[in-house]
Amino acid sequence: MISSVLPTYSRAPLSFVSGQGSWLIEADGRRFLDLGAGIAVNALGHAHPALVEALTVQAGTLWHTSNLYQIPQQQALADKLVDNSFADTVFFTNSGTESCELAVKMARKYFYDKGQPERVEIITFSGSFHGRSSAGIAAAGSEKMTTGFGPLLPGFVHLDFGDHEALQAAITEKTAGILVEPVQGEGGIRPLPDACLKGLRDLCDEHGILMMLDEVQCGVGRTGKLFAHEWAGVGADIMMVAKGIGGGFPLGAVLATEEAASGMTAGTHGSTYGGNPLGCAVGNAVIDIVADPAFLAEVNRKAGLLRQKLEGLIASHPDVFEEVRGSGLMLGIKCKAVNADVVKAGYDAEVITVPAADNVIRLLPALNISDDEIAEAVTRLDRAATSLGA
Known part of the structure; x- marks a missing residue:
């Protein structure tokens, strides 16, 4: 049974x-x-007093209204993330998986609106993990993740981790972006060398495609910078964040430049719970501590x-x-x-x-x-x- x-x-x-x-x-x-911290989620450990206080105060005030209205806690957290990153704008989700879904949509919508609807392919790498949604497993592409769940969402090109020649050859007129984790988590704690991350940034700029970072596990202070890509001194176009940003409360986000997010106009995406007062109250408390x-x-x-x-x-x-x-x-x-x-x-x-x-x-x-x-x-x-x- x-x-x-x-x-x-x-x-x-x-x-x-x-x-x-x-x-x-x-x-x-x-x-x-x-030493697991809920798989890199409990960035400040269990029952941190600042997080408990933030959640308790908010729980006694207002839980949820939906994104049909202004949410002050959401605006405050978005401002902090923009002030501390490459990004100009933020969309809040409930998880890394949801962040992946939006990142893929954002990249494809960007090129559609630029009059290049054929640019739908996103390059990813072996050993990657981008969540367990249809887009996430298609992005990772491993047999373990995808067996039995076909037909898979098309539009992903899978390359061996570290194969620079294959990467150069894979970029075509159909390429929208390159999606990579600065440090692979599920893939076995494999950091991408700073020189390679810089090279990816240069490659994206050369071909006019988007650099998409998955910092769901390696972001929010985990590597000693607020975001792991900062060690390489580069910025992204789109970045997925989750896990540590909520300190244990379900919270995620997609950070993007104004240009990369230009296709995401009113009605193109939404979330019932994403960025609600409870989650953002905790997220604000986390960022206030970790970004110091x-x-x-x-x-x-x-x-x-x-x-x-x-x-x-x-x-x-x-x-x-x-x-x-x-x-x-x-x-x-x-x-x-x-x-x-x-x-x-x-x-x-x-x-x-x-x-x-x-x-x-x-x-x-x-x-x-x-x-x-x-x-x-x-x-x-x-x-x-x-x-x-x-």
């Missing part, structure tokens, strides 16, 4: 009932150090500390681990042992990690994790690795 919850997840036998900062408390009372240069400097310092300790961990367990990679507090450990076994051993050691492709475990802690918690996390990972080695 099927479960009342559709069984599309292979869930761990854990039931968390509360959380505080970087800690999760299981129903049986065990305390787990959380002093906060981002601390993220970078803690990232260096964690990476240093992880290098020592890998050296101590060469039979279990191979290398550490990533950027900021978006780190991955490539494993020699089966990564699912490492994650499970972590559960036994009461530390949460997240599996990814390429036999990697992801470490995506709260951006405000403490130095002591970093030390304790590595101690618990050491315990997990020791149990596997034994």
Whole structure:
């Protein structure tokens, strides 16, 4: 008999009932150090007082009115994002998947309105993940994502990650844009080198196509900049954001330049819940904290500390681990042992990690994790690795 919850997840036998900062408390009372943060969602950990206050105050005032009316909290958050990014305008969604849908529509509508309706193709890369909607799985194109869900939405060109010659050859009179994650998350924590991101920007400018960034997982302070592409010193035309922007409350956004968004006029897109007062109240509180240069400097310092300790961990367990990679507090450990076994051993050691492709475990802690918690996390990972080695 099927479960009342559709069984599309292979869930761990854990039931968390509360959380505080970087800690999760299981129903049986065990305390787990959380290095997953809800898959890079809980940017400020669990029950952060500023987020609790923002949500509580807003919940007691006004929950929802719809986008038929002005929403002051939405306007305030849009202004903050524009002030802190390349963008001129923002559309709010509920998730990264919805952000992907709009990004695709925006790129195609831009060229339609420019009198180039044939420009519908979007170039994407192996190992990518852009959500699980029809557009998202078609964009990623992997067999694992698409099998059984055809016919797929057409208009995506899939290239091998890092194949520069193929990229040059793939751009035609049908190309609308290039969609890329500055750091692949589900694909195994694979950062795109700064030089490559700069090269993509130059290529888009040369051919008059749109640079589309997916920063759903790597954005909002995760790499030590507010947005990961800032390390390369380039701007985008369209960018997808979600996860950390709501700190745990469902919230996403598409940021765009005025030019790239020029086709999205009244009636071309909408969202019932996107940008409602509850979500934007929390989003404002998140951005107020994370966009602070002093906060981002601390993220970078803690990232260096964690990476240093992880290098020592890998050296101590060469039979279990191979290398550490990533950027900021978006780190991955490539494993020699089966990564699912490492994650499970972590559960036994009461530390949460997240599996990814390429036999990697992801470490995506709260951006405000403490130095002591970093030390304790590595101690618990050491315990997990020791149990596997034994």
